[in-house]
Amino acid sequence: MDVVGRVSYNCDIMFRVIDIREENGKKLAILYGEDFRLVADAPYEDLIIMDQTERMRVSKEFRSLEEQSYQLFRQDIDLLNQKQEYNATGGYKIPFNYFQIPGRVLHLDGDPNYLKKCISLYEKIGVPVTGIHCNEKEMPQRIGPLIDYYRPDIIVVTGHDAYSKSKGKMTDINAYRHSKHFVQTVLEARKKIPHLDQLVIFAGACQSHFESLIHAGANFASSPSRVNIHALDPVYIVAKISFTPFMERINVWDVLRNTLTGEKGLGGIETKGVLRTGMPFNSNQQE
Template structure:
């Protein structure tokens, strides 16, 4: 079967362990090469056409079910965390339930920049399911550094996500060499520009990176959380689980890194960060007669 753009394929040389979408097919050194984006993993790759196989429905469904099972497990663990956080907040807001005053909560507002429109839609659906206010923008990784300042001025978020596709290429240099990565350099420059705008690590919480990204450079540039310490692949939805924990943690509390990572799909090999304050704020009284639906 001929390979064409937007086909879902696997790589024979890797035992078809990851589902990829074919983004483009080009002539390179006298043979056809396909550019690939992971369907569930934030990985960019290329491969000769002869190494690819169009995945059948049975194989696709099997891998899809595995990923969705992991997603649901992470979502359930996160919901349990949020329930405990809300119970603790209710106890504190009411003086140990002594004063039954109505109160309201304002979770942290997220600006999510994503180099992949399909991933962005998946992430926005999860933000909505969890109940996090978010602005999502599809923006190519190369354009992010020059556009981030304007986005921050316009949206004024509490949390910034800078993600998309990335990959480390051994042929281009050592793992310590930023130039050996597909988009890590652009992510680093975007974080630096954001920090020029908002220097404080607590006034703007930043997650940056994708699969195999240069973790150390992103943290040094000013990200609170980043990928990928062990240069492994991360799941498309991992950034959402990171910022959701931050969004629902009160601003007077500090979040230990493990508390953020434990419910992600990738864990500490693919994600890391520094101790960070939450951004949730509680107020009172809550006046339901003035509340708009959806607020």
């Protein structure tokens, strides 16, 4: 699959060519961002294939950012674990003998490549997850049965999105590629579990209609400033929730600060964690 850049945008973002269509006798390419959750279209003649050297350079920059974000996140999780250990052992006065159950994640993604990257990161961090590749338009119909079957603590509803100025004002949800489908999916999920702390929802992709997603019932969403978000940002948000004890509330900034996009691309409301601690831990019963 060719990786291309748009000449008119100085090749600022690398894209995969998903489809080529004929419109008014001209070729139009449908593009998915290689590192950003952005869908775009462009005249075929505006595209240039990115050479291997440039692809490696851009890829190296993104991998470096991802590694920095991961290391900061690991520090956060280590601190949370130390705090939990202190509390569970009465200030280290009783033996270290407890177990933890992180929140279970159901991740719906419109992009199979991004889903694969996200699942890999969930597993690296240690978050229990089920990943489902699903076209954004089909998500509202599929979310209800998936909630019944998997009974998740946290849901991620993401894929690709984009705002098009030619289709309407920024306040008009119909001017967005998939925001209305994400909103409808959140509404369907809230029909199943209305309480914001019994089911935590992240919804949205690049440039998504943030306000509509929050009003529909998402705890966290993109994109307040209608900017592009990184493919892995949803993972860092829900992993933080998964590893935060259910008796603690999460400050929104604590969730956003280790993402690659930050508060311009991501936002949310105060939310409880979902981690639960139990005891005793019997190592002989480990598989």
